[in-house]
Amino acid sequence: MAERLTKTGARNVFYGGSIFFFAIFVGLTAHSHYYMRTTSTNEATLSESVERGKRVWERNACINCHTLLGEGAYFAPELGNVWTRWGGKDDRDGARETLRAWMAAQPSGVEGRRQMPQFHLTDDEINDLADFLEWTSTIKTQKWPPNDAG
Numbered sequence: 001m002a003e004r005l006t007k008t009g010a011r012n013v014f015y016g017g018s019i020f021f022f023a024i025f026v027g028l029t030a031h032s033h034y035y036m037r038t039t040s041t042n043e044a045t046l047s048e049s050v051e052r053g054k055r056v057w058e059r060n061a062c063i064n065c066h067t068l069l070g071e072g073a074y075f076a077p078e079l080g081n082v083w084t085r086w087g088g089k090d091d092r093d094g095a096r097e098t099l100r101a102w103m104a105a106q107p108s109g110v111e112g113r114r115q116m117p118q119f120h121l122t123d124d125e126i127n128d129l130a131d132f133l134e135w136t137s138t139i140k141t142q143k144w145p146p147n148d149a150g
Helices: 007-040 048-059 092-104 123-136
Strands: none
Touching: 048 123, 092 123
8 A cells, every 4th residue: 555645546535535525515504405395394385475475574673683593683683483383373363462562562652671663553454463473483494592581
């Protein structure tokens, strides 16, 4: 066995390793896309009201303060599990009323706390936003957020 690596040997190790790890990268990427399409979300439950709720979320730039499944700013609470925190799994109407009351009470005026603006959402927009947050709570997030408080 040779005691040193030749140029040809080094080139073969480089190209072989590059091809090997590129194949692993492509495989993991394909697996991630497959998982997201088949396991983590349920596209069959997407409705027009969920889509309209997402547009309300985007139009009012909620992600500039809140996080949704870990994406966004960290000024305000995580909203990926807010539907569960407000009891929406057991009492849908109660969770909707909680959201409606919360949105109507803004800004809260509590001193020393960042204030959420008043968006003047219509009842239909609040219902659509509630549907969006309810749908978001059904996504399998692999235990995100790490605590129930968001």
